[in-house]
Amino acid sequence: MNLKQDIAQVVGAASTWALKDILHRPAANFPGKVGLYVDPELLSDLRPRLREGSVVIVGTNGKTTVTNLLADALEASGKAVVCNRTGANLDSGVATALLQTEQADWGVFESDELWLAKIAPQLQPDFVVLLNLFRDQLDRMGEIDRIQEAIAGALEASPSTTLIYNADDPFCQAIAEKTCNSCIPFGFEEDLGLAQNTVADASMCQRCDSLLAYEWRQYGQLGSYSCPNCGFKREDPVYAALDATPTADGAAFTLRYPSGSVRVSVPFSGTYMLYNALAVYVAADQCGAALSGIGAVIQSFDPHNGRLQRYDIGGRCVLLNLAKNPTGFNQNLRIVLDVPGPKAVAFFINDKEADGHDVSWLWDVDFQELAGADDIVAFAGGIRRNDMQVRLKYAGVASQLVDGAGDFLEKAWKAAPSANCFLIANYTALPNVKAELDHLARDESQGVPPAHFRREESGFYHYSENEPEERPATHPGPSPAQLGEKLTIVHLYPELLNLYGDGGNVTVLAERARKRGVEVEVVRVEHGREIDLDSADIVFLGGGPDREQRLASHDLLAQAQRLRSYVEDDGVLLAICGGYQILGHEWLLGDGSVPGLGICGIVTRRAQGGSHNRLVGNIALESPLAQMPVIGYENHAGRTFLEPGCKAFGYVKGKHGKGNNDADGVDGVRYRNVVGTYLHGPLLSKNPEVADWLIQRALERRAAKGGRPAYMLQPLDDSEERAANEFMCAKLGL
Numbered sequence: 133m134n135l136k137q138d139i140a141q142v143v144g145a146a147s148t149w150a151l152k153d154i155l156h157r158p159a160a161n162f163p164g165k166v167g168l169y170v171d172p173e174l175l176s177d178l179r180p181r182l183r184e185g186s187v188v189i190v191g192t193n194g195k196t197t198v199t200n201l202l203a204d205a206l207e208a209s210g211k212a213v214v215c216n217r218t219g220a221n222l223d224s225g226v227a228t229a230l231l232q233t234e235q236a237d238w239g240v241f242e243s244d245e246l247w248l249a250k251i252a253p254q255l256q257p258d259f260v261v262l263l264n265l266f267r268d269q270l271d272r273m274g275e276i277d278r279i280q281e282a283i284a285g286a287l288e289a290s291p292s293t294t295l296i297y298n299a300d301d302p303f304c305q306a307i308a309e310k311t312c313n314s315c316i317p318f319g320f321e322e323d324l325g326l327a328q329n330t331v332a333d334a335s336m337c338q339r340c341d342s343l344l345a346y347e348w349r350q351y352g353q354l355g356s357y358s359c360p361n362c363g364f365k366r367e368d369p370v371y372a373a374l375d376a377t378p379t380a381d382g383a384a385f386t387l388r389y390p391s392g393s394v395r396v397s398v399p400f401s402g403t404y405m406l407y408n409a410l411a412v413y414v415a416a417d418q419c420g421a422a423l424s425g426i427g428a429v430i431q432s433f434d435p436h437n438g439r440l441q442r443y444d445i446g447g448r449c450v451l452l453n454l455a456k457n458p459t460g461f462n463q464n465l466r467i468v469l470d471v472p473g474p475k476a477v478a479f480f481i482n483d484k485e486a487d488g489h490d491v492s493w494l495w496d497v498d499f500q501e502l503a504g505a506d507d508i509v510a511f512a513g514g515i516r517r518n519d520m521q522v523r524l525k526y527a528g529v530a531s532q533l534v535d536g537a538g539d540f541l542e543k544a545w546k547a548a549p550s551a552n553c554f555l556i557a558n559y560t561a562l563p564n565v566k567a568e569l570d571h572l573a574r575d576e577s578q579g580v581p582p583a584h585f586r587r588e589e590s591g592f593y594h595y596s597e598n599e600p601e602e603r604p605a606t607h608p609g610p611s612p613a614q615l616g617e618k619l620t621i622v623h624l625y626p627e628l629l630n631l632y633g634d635g636g637n638v639t640v641l642a643e644r645a646r647k648r649g650v651e652v653e654v655v656r657v658e659h660g661r662e663i664d665l666d667s668a669d670i671v672f673l674g675g676g677p678d679r680e681q682r683l684a685s686h687d688l689l690a691q692a693q694r695l696r697s698y699v700e701d702d703g704v705l706l707a708i709c710g711g712y713q714i715l716g717h718e719w720l721l722g723d724g725s726v727p728g729l730g731i732c733g734i735v736t737r738r739a740q741g742g743s744h745n746r747l748v749g750n751i752a753l754e755s756p757l758a759q760m761p762v763i764g765y766e767n768h769a770g771r772t773f774l775e776p777g778c779k780a781f782g783y784v785k786g787k788h789g790k791g792n793n794d795a796d797g798v799d800g801v802r803y804r805n806v807v808g809t810y811l812h813g814p815l816l817s818k819n820p821e822v823a824d825w826l827i828q829r830a831l832e833r834r835a836a837k838g839g840r841p842a843y844m845l846q847p848l849d850d851s852e853e854r855a856a857n858e859f860m861c862a863k864l865g866l
Contacts (some may be wrong), residue, residue: 136147138843144244148852149349152616156320163227163228163231163232163309164223164224164225164226164227164228164229164230164231165224165227165228167227167231168223168224168227170556173254174227174230174231174254174257174443175223175226175230175251175254175255176254176256176288178227178230178231179254179255179256181214181230181233181234181235181236181239182214182236182237182238182239183235183236184211184236184237184238184337184419184420185237185238185239185257185258185259185419186239186240186241186255186257186259187202187238187239187240187241187243187257187258187259187260187261187415187419188241188242188243188248188251188255188257188259188260188261188300189202189240189241189242189243189260189261189263189411189415190242190243190244190245190248190260190261190262190263190283191245191261191262191263191298192245192263192264192265192266192268192457192459192460193263193264193266193404193457193459193460193463194263194264194404194407194408194411195219195242195243195263196219196222196242196437196439196454196820197408197435197439197440198217198261198263198411198412198415199215199216199217199219199240199241199242199406200217200433200435200437201408201409201412201429201433202240202412202415202416203217203240204262204420204429204856205412205416205425205426205429206237206238206240206416206419206421208421208425208426208428208429209416209420209421209422209425211237211238211419212235212236212237212238212860213236213237213238213239214230214232214233214236214238214239214240214242215227215229215239215240215241216228216229216241216242217437218279218437219242219437221241221242221243221244221247222244222247222250223247223250223251223254225241225242226239226241226243226251226255229241232754237411237463238419239255241255241257244281245265245282245283245570246278246279246282248260248282248283248286249282249285249289249727251282251286252286252287252289252290252293252851253286253289253290253707256290256292256293256300257290257293258292258293258294258419259293259294259295259296259415259418259419260283260286260290260293260294260295260296261297261411261414261415262283262295262296262297262298262304262307263297263298263304263407263408263411264298264301264303264304264352264407264459264857265279265280265301265303265304265333266333266352266353266457266458266459266460267333267457267458267459267493267496267631268456268457268488270746274791275631275677275678276303276333277677277678279860280303280307281304281596281694282711283307284307284310284311287307287311287313288311288312290313291312291313292313292314293313294313294314294315294418295307295311295313295315295316295486296306296315296316296318296411296415296418297315297316297317297318297320297336297415297582298317298318298319298354298355298407298411299317299318299352299367299368299369299820300319300320300354300355300366300368300407301353302337302338302344302357302364303333303338303340303353305317305364305365305366305367305797306338306339306364306435308367309338309339309364312422315367316368316370316371316414316418317367317368317369317370317371317386318369318371318372318373318410318411318414319366319369319372319373320350320369320372320373320374320376320385320406320410320539321369321373321374321388322374322375322376323347323348323349323350323355323356323374324350324403324732326349326350326360326403328349328351329456329458329462329498330496330498330635331496331630331635332349332352333352333353333459335353335627335680336680336802337359337361337362337364338364338677339359339362339364340359340361340362340364341679341682341683342359342360342361342362343659343683344357344358344359344364344479345357345358345359345360348712350403351403351404351459351462351463352459352462352770354407367383370390370514371387371388371389371390371413371414371417372387372388372389373385373386373387373388373396373406373410374386374388376406379397379399381399381400381401382398382399382400382401382405383397383398383403383406384396384397384398385398385406385410387410387413387423389413389414389417389423393650394413394423394424394427396409396410396413396426396427396430397427397430397431398430399430399431399433400440401466401467401470401471402463402464402466402467403442403463403466403728404460404463405684408704409430411493412426412430413426415787417458425619436601437566438452438453438454438557438562438563438565438566439453439454440453441453441566441569442454443529443569443572443573444573445541445569445572445573445576446541446545446576448545448550448552448553449552449553450541450552450553450554450569451467451552451553451554451555452555452556452557452562452565452566452569453467453554453555453556453557454556454557454558454559454562455556455557455558456487457493458493458496458497458559458633458735461494461497461556462497462498464554464654465498465499465501465502466557467554468502468503468508468554469502469505471552473507473550473551473552474507474508474509474548474550474551474552475507475508475509475548475551475552475553475554476507476508476509476510476511476540476544476545476547476548476551476552476553476554477502477509477510477511477553477554477555478510478511478534478537478544478553478554478555478556479510479512479513479514479520479524479556479557480513480514480517480555480556480557480558480561480562480564480565481494481512481513481514481515481516481517481519481520481557481558481561482514482515482558482559482560482561483515483516484515484559484560486518486559486560487558487559487560488749488765489749489765490632490765490812491516491519491520491602492632492633492634492636492812492813492814493632493633494519494520494523494560494633494764495523495633495634495635495636495639495814496630496633496636497523498744498766499523499524499527499529500527500528500529502524502527502529503527503528503529507548507549507790508529509544509547510524510529510530510531510532511531511532511533511534511540512524512532512533512534512543512557513533513534513535513536513539513540513544513561513562513565514557515561516859517533517534518533518852518855518856519817519818519856521533521852521855521856522817522818522852522853522856523636523817524853526636526639526640526643526817530595532635533848536564536565536568537555537565537568537569537572538568538572540553540555541553541572552558553601555569560575564831566641580819595597596819601700616649617649617650617831617834617843618650618651618653618834619645619650619651619652619653619669619670619827619830619831619834620652620653620655620657620667620669620670621638621641621642621652621653621654621655621667621669621670621671621672622664622665622668622670622671622672623635623638623654623655623656623657623669623672624657624663624671624673624674624684624688624711624823625657625658625659625673625674625680625687626638626656626658626674626681627658627659628658628676628680628681628684628712629673629674629675629676629680629681629684629711630674630676631674631675631676631677631680631709631710632674632675632708632709632765632767632811632812632814633813633814634674634675634708634709634814634815635672635674635814636656636813636814636816636817637672637674637706637708637814637815637816637817637823638672640814640816640817640820641670641672641816641823641826641827642654643771644820644824644827644848645827647848648843648845648846648848650827650831650843655668659683659684659687660687660699662686663691663694663695665694665695665697665698665703667701668698669703669704669830669831669833669834670704670705670706670826670830671695671698671703671704671705671706672706672707673688673705673707673708673711673714674707674708674709674710674711675708675709675711675712675713676710677712678721681710681721682721685714685721685726688714688729689729692729692730695729695731696710696729696730696767699731699803699804699805699806700804702804702805702833703805703833704805704826704829704833705731705805705806705807706807706808706815706826707804707806707807707808707809708808708809708810708811708812708814708815709767709768709810709812711808712772712800712801712808712809712810713728713734713736713770713772714728714729715728715729715731715732715734715801715806715808716728716731716733716734716735716736716772717730717733717734718731718735718737719735719736720735720736720737720738720769720770721768725737725738731803731806732778732801732803732806732808733774733775733776733777733778733801733803734772734773734774734775734801734808735772735773735775736770736771736772736773736780737770737772737773738770738771739769739770739771739794744769745769746767746769747766747767747768747769747789747790747791747794747810748766748767749765749766749788749789750763750764750765750788750789750860750863750864751763751764751765751766751784751788751789751790751791751799751811752764752784752785752786752788752789752860752861752864752866753781753782753783753784753785753789753791753799753811754782754783754785755781755782755783755784755798755822756782757781757802757807757821757822757825758819758821758822758825759821760819760821760854760857761785761810761857761866762781762811762819762822763813763816763818763819763856763857763860763861764810764811764812764815764818764819765812765813766789766790766791766799766810766811766812767812768810771792771793771794772792772793772801772810773792773793773796774792774796774798774801778801778803779801779802780792780798780799780800780801780802781798781799781800781801781802781807781808781809782798782799782800782809783797783798783799784797784799785864785866786864786865786866787864787865788864788865791810792810799811805826805829805830805833807822807826808853817853817856818853818856818857818860819853819857820848820850820853820854824845828842828844828845831843831845
């Protein structure tokens with residue numbers, strides 16, 4: 133033991149005592165943070181405390197659940213285990229757990245994906261369990277290839293580590309292909325017959341950038357895939373799940389492993405829990421635990437960390453769960469919809485640093501599935517509850533705003549007295565919601581009626597209600613249906629170019645037109661199809677990851693003249709981020725600069741410092757297309773410059789945001805009926821005036837071609853959109 137380690141242990145013990153015994157706060161991170169400051173090699177120095185070894189669990193979804201279940205399984209086998217059970221998954225959390233134990237057989241640690249690069253080289257774990265990789269917190273984590281590089285680098289720095297990975301995920305399979313470490317794949321051997329969600333993260337081959345072919349999918353990108361071009365494919369699982377069947381409270385499957393098979397029963401809803409259970413069995417078996425005892429561990433698993441945590445309040449079932457990205461949310465919606473009878477569901481969305489400040493991803497969640505159920509009432513809470521309410525609105529789901537869990541339960545049971553309640557919260561919203569539910573459940577156990585919800589001391593966010601604006605009077609005249617008004621919206625390459633939920637712009641345009649009685653057809657043009665613009669009224673072009681953007685650009689550049697002719701004929705076009713860049717004479721593709729479509733007088737160049745030098749954050753513009761500030765979120769590495777005489781979409785307001793580049797103070801471009809911009813959000817969700825400008829211009833063009841007067845759009849009730857806009861304006865100090 134060295135002097136630094138001695139000091140780190142003393143400081144860690146002192147800070148743990150102070151936090152727990154004096155301040156009555158959890159000591160999950162701070163002791164380890166201080167210890168690592170004193171001794172940067174602390175994890176390596178403490179590694180000998182683990183007699184048999186360690187396991188590190190990484191992945192976008194399911195880390196905390198799998199970590200706790202695996203720790204329980206090893207303890208049930210008679211092993212002493214040290215574990216960061218609360219989800220403190222940075223190096224400081226792992227160090228804290230080790231500082232607070234003298235000796236253990238196994239260390240079972242959850243790790244943030246990017247922080248594995250700091251943890252693995254020192255800890256040298258026996259196993260890394262890689263569960264899945266989904267798009268998550270793009271402003272913090274970046275695109276998935278960055279996460280893949282971090283995990284592959286961590287494995288390279290820990291060459292004796294065995295990688296246990298989900299072979300059904302092509303992102304995980306790609307890491308296994310690149311590593312020299314020994315690998316153990318697991319996965320399902322059959323199609324579970326699940327309905328597919330609108331957006332999946334992986335459509336491209338991880339080796340050659342061709343489109344993957346799927347024999348079947350489970351959810352997201354998980355499934356049986358192969359590349360018809362280069363042979364990249366799903367590895368046959370060493371641990372395989374098959375013969376899955378539903379049970380009264382969950383599902384069951386047969387696990388086939390190298391020395392036999394076992395029937396696994398999972399008493400939780402959601403396909404993702406089947407994958408979690410499968411990962412636990414694989415890791416436990418590799419650690420030498422008896423598989424015969426794991427079933428009892430899973431059956432008795434009663435999480436108290438907000439993940440699938442059940443409460444009985446007011447004689448009704450209340451379920452709390454975490455969801456922090458589109459895939460996680462979609463799986464939670466399936467849980468809600470699978471429960472019979474009346475239901476009330478609340479979504480709590482924060483935008484703190486740990487959540488990601490950008491909430492565009494909400495538009496990649498299939499909330500429209502709730503619209504088909506007539507026994508659901510919905511609510512929106514959290515810091516970004518206004519954005520959540522707008523998203524639900526365009527999914528066809530009416531919702532009320534709530535201040536917290538107690539406010540939700542009170543309003544839910546007034547609206548649906550016998551409803552079971554579901555609270556789904558993202559990362560930093562979860563602790564507050566859980567604390568309030570714990571408080572309510574404790575009150576009820578002590579005889580306090582659930583009607584006495586006491587929110588005045590809860591410390592949750594409170595908001596003033598936004599009263600609907602008085603709507604301007606409409607003018608008599610023929611309706612759009614009487615005029616035969618119709619719009620065709622062409623969505624270019626939605627399977628490739630939808631990185632930040634920008635496909636939500638198409639949803640907003642279509643719904644705002646339909647609310648006026650305009651018939652709308654949305655035409656999806658996917659890779660390999662020609663773009664037919666003869667009947668197009670509005671064209672939408674988004675941006676995507678490098679692989680997807682490269683493939684889409686081949687199709688776009690081959691049809692550049694067709695797009696230029698459409699624009700010169702006053703066709704309406706909205707382009708976001710990468711789609712905006714390609715409108716110019718030169719734009720960025722991968723590591724190089726290539727010719728663009730030449731539609732607008734713009735040029736995009738690479739920033740000094742490359743792709744890591746990004747302009748990221750909330751932004752507001754003053755634009756001639758709107759009276760309200762135009763609100764959005766930028767996240768781009770390219771720097772775009774307008775040629776002389778070229779009009780900007782808007783001028784940056786306030787101290788936040790950059791727009792096109794570091795110096796000009798403008799964002800985007802306007803040319804004829806073209807709008808290009810870096811603003812995500814999606815752009816139109818909080819900026820209905822811009823959406824209506826695009827719709828109006830499309831109607832005017834159609835009317836002019838037909839030789840008749842154009843229908844003038846009548847006002848809509850935009851109180852929810854305006855509230856979301858005003859909230860962000862206030863946050864930006866405008």
